[in-house]
Amino acid sequence: MKVITPPGSGPVLIAGKQRGTDLLVDMGGMLYFGTNFQDGGATLWRTDGTPGGTVEVNRFAPAPRRAPRLGSLVAMGRKVFFEVDDPDTGNELWVSDGTQAGSRLLKDMTPGAEGSSLMHHTALEDVLVFVRATFDSQPPYVHHELWRSDGTPDGTVRVALIPDDVIVQSTSLKVGNSLLFFLSSERGGTTLWRTDGTPSGTLAVKKVDSRDAYVHHVDPTGDVGLFVMNDGSHDEVWKTDGTAQGTVRLDSFGRSTRLLGVLGDWVYLGTLSSNMRALHVERLSLEGGGKARITTLDNPYANRPDAMPYLQRTLRSGGKLYFSMAIGGTGPGHQDVSLWVTDGSAAGTRFIHRPLDLSLDSSSPLFDTGHGALLFSGSEYGATEPWFTRGTSATTGQLADITPGPWGSSPAGFRRLGEHVFFFAKDDTGDQQLWSTPADFSCAARATP
Numbered sequence: 001m002k003v004i005t006p007p008g009s010g011p012v013l014i015a016g017k018q019r020g021t022d023l024l025v026d027m028g029g030m031l032y033f034g035t036n037f038q039d040g041g042a043t044l045w046r047t048d049g050t051p052g053g054t055v056e057v058n059r060f061a062p063a064p065r066r067a068p069r070l071g072s073l074v075a076m077g078r079k080v081f082f083e084v085d086d087p088d089t090g091n092e093l094w095v096s097d098g099t100q101a102g103s104r105l106l107k108d109m110t111p112g113a114e115g116s117s118l119m120h121h122t123a124l125e126d127v128l129v130f131v132r133a134t135f136d137s138q139p140p141y142v143h144h145e146l147w148r149s150d151g152t153p154d155g156t157v158r159v160a161l162i163p164d165d166v167i168v169q170s171t172s173l174k175v176g177n178s179l180l181f182f183l184s185s186e187r188g189g190t191t192l193w194r195t196d197g198t199p200s201g202t203l204a205v206k207k208v209d210s211r212d213a214y215v216h217h218v219d220p221t222g223d224v225g226l227f228v229m230n231d232g233s234h235d236e237v238w239k240t241d242g243t244a245q246g247t248v249r250l251d252s253f254g255r256s257t258r259l260l261g262v263l264g265d266w267v268y269l270g271t272l273s274s275n276m277r278a279l280h281v282e283r284l285s286l287e288g289g290g291k292a293r294i295t296t297l298d299n300p301y302a303n304r305p306d307a308m309p310y311l312q313r314t315l316r317s318g319g320k321l322y323f324s325m326a327i328g329g330t331g332p333g334h335q336d337v338s339l340w341v342t343d344g345s346a347a348g349t350r351f352i353h354r355p356l357d358l359s360l361d362s363s364s365p366l367f368d369t370g371h372g373a374l375l376f377s378g379s380e381y382g383a384t385e386p387w388f389t390r391g392t393s394a395t396t397g398q399l400a401d402i403t404p405g406p407w408g409s410s411p412a413g414f415r416r417l418g419e420h421v422f423f424f425a426k427d428d429t430g431d432q433q434l435w436s437t438p439a440d441f442s443c444a445a446r447a448t449p
Contacts, residue, residue, distance in 0.1 A: 001422070002054040004045065005431035009037050012432045014413060014424050015071040015082070023413030024422055027075035030098060031417050032057070034082060035432075036068035044070065044082065046098055047434070049417050054434060057096055058103040063087050076123035079151045081106075083118060090115020093130070095151045106149055107156045110134065120172045122179040126150065127197040129159070129179050131168050144168045148197040159195065160202045173218040175225040175242045180205070184212045190229070194242045206244045219259040219314075224286075226267055228257050237269065237284060250284050251291050258311045261321045262286070263344045268294070268321055270311040277302040279309040279325055281342060281349055295346040301327050301335045312337065315366040315374065319343065320391065322366055322374060324356055333358040339366075339376060341391055353396050357384050357410065367414035369421055371440040375399065375414050383408030386425070388443060399443055402435065403428055411435070 005012045014023045015034030024031045031049070036042045039062040047054035060069060063086070072083045078097060085091040089108045092115060096103035109132060110116045117133040127148050134143045143164055149156035162168060165185050172181040177196055183204075184190040190209040195202040209231050217228040224246075229236050235257035240247040253271050260268040266283045273280060273296070281294040301307040312324040322341050329335035338354035356364035357377045364377035369388075378387035380398065385408045389396040402409035402425050409425035416422075420436045427433050 001436045002047070002051050002434040003427075004035055004043075004054075004434050005037075007429060007431075009039070010429070010431040012037055013068045014432060015042070015068060015073060022073070023424060024415035025073045025075045025080065026415065026417065027080050027098070028078055029417070031415060031422060032073060032075065032080045032096075032098075033413075033434075034070040034073060036070055037062070040064050040069060042068070042070035042084070044080075044096060044103065047417075047422070049420055049422070049436065057098060058100050060084060060086070072118065072121050074121045074123050074128060076128050076151070077126065081121065081123075081128050081149070081151070085115060088113060091118075092116055093118065093149065093156070095149075106151070107153050109147070109156075119168070119170065120179060120181060122172070122174050124174075124177050124179070124197055129195055129197045131162075131181070132158075133168075142167070146195060146202060159197065159199055169215055171215045171218055171227070173220050173225045173227065175220055175240065176223050178242050180225060180240065180242055182208075182215045184214075186212045189213075190215070192240060192247060205240070205242060206247045208238065208247070208249075217258050219261060221262045221267075226259055226262070228259060235271075237267065239267075239286060248288065250286070250288050253282075256310070260311070260314050260323055260342070261316045263316070263319065263321060266290070266344060268342065268344060270323070270325075272308070272310070276308045279311070283344065294342070294344065295349045297325060297340065297349075298351070299327060301329075304329070304335065306330050307335060312363045313366045315368060317368045317374060318372070318391070320348075322352075322389075324364060324366065324376075326363070333360055337364065339364075339378070339389065339396075350392065352389050352391070352393050353378055353387070355379055359410075362410075362412065365412060365414050367416075367421070369439045369441075370416060373441070375411075375421065375423075375437075377411050379408060382406060384410050386411045386423070386437070388441070397443060399437065399441065402426075 013036040041062040042060040044057040069085045074081045093106045121130045132145045144162040146160045166183040169182040178194045190213040191207045192205040213231040215229045219226045234252040236252045237250045256272040269282045271280045279297045308328045312326045314323040327336040337356040339352040342349040367375040373388045386399040411425040414423045422436045
């Protein structure tokens with residue numbers, strides 16, 4: 001749809017969560033994205049879904065040894081927040097209203113070129129909240145602060161200091177109009193906190209473990225959030241609505257556990273077998289109890305060294321849960337990545353396709369078009385291209401062969417705007433460009449259009 005990587009300027013790194021889908025963010029019916037170039041330059045873009053309406057919002061001049069420079073895009077109201085690593089101010093928070101004149105540094109929170117380390121950017125109703133880390137050469141070495149911004153310099157302020165003897169974990173989730181995050185320390189255990197972006201609305205919800213436990217997987221489900229925490233010997237599955245009473249442990253497993261998602265009154269999980277060669281699908285009641293194993297997924301590489309399966313991506317669509325299972329390996333990539341679907345029953349848990357994207361530094365997105373089909377990054381003979389499925393192996397096929405040949409186009413970042421889905425993929429030069437497809441495409445299974 002648009003050449004965003006001119007010849008000779010690549011390779012380009014699209015700003016965002018490279019293992020996630022947040023490469024394109026929707027603000028007021030426009031999609032925004034960022035590109036980071038090999039020479040250290042960067043550009044903030046916007047698109048209305050047409051080639052002519054895909055334009056540069058703000059360009060940042062090349063800056064050696066600063067790549068990637070632009071990232072962490074978050075839309076809130078009529079503003080897009082993002083980080084820029086500038087030679088004069090270091091890495092700081094910026095904001096844009098979609099124009100060059102309206103793109104600016106919000107505040108130099110760490111004066112000078114050192115910059116700020118930011119995490120947990122979360123848009124609430126009318127404010128962006130985030131955590132800022134600062135570093136010291138003396139113990140405790142790392143200090144954390146909770147900040148908020150309404151998109152103005154005066155409205156970008158520190159909300160709370162976080163005690164020096166605790167660590168802000170890298171996992172968080174949004175439930176309702178609050179950011180939920182976890183603080184832990186060897187002395188104080190692990191506590192769930194919440195904030196609505198105000199000092200009075202920032203408080204400890206509940207201590208969830210007396211030890212320094214690690215929260216490694218979260219899933220927001222409406223007004224309830226789910227998280228999985230490892231306390232050293234077990235993976236525990238919890239649910240929370242952001243209150244002490246509504247934060248409860250559902251059950252525990254003596255093996256690695258990840259969330260598949262929720263169907264009805266049940267949460268479904270992927271648990272690793274004791275020999276680490278098989279992945280089980282299990283379920284728990286959202287009210288606690290009812291633990292049951294649904295089925296065990298086939299691992300065709302179970303007899304190979306390091307062939308440990310694990311869940312990569314999950315998506316709920318049409319009353320079913322879609323998920324990708326990766327099989328580790330000793331080589332430069334995964335041995336296998338396969339796509340599955342379940343309706344919560346053993347008979348309704350089916351294999352759909354293999355392989356998906358096999359690389360180690362990325363994973364195939366799963367994207368619901370809204371018209372009964374899912375898009376993903378798949379292949380048949382090794383070249384990764386955009387594929388689709390309607391829920392069965394027979395209704396799965398390649399959407400397009402964008403870059404014919406042995407390598408493929410490696411599509412990523414699917415996002416819908418109006419009646420089209422936009423994504424990034426490599427062209428025949430090997431550079432990332434912006435592409436689109438109708439959301440309600442007509443394509444026969446096992447064939448290209």
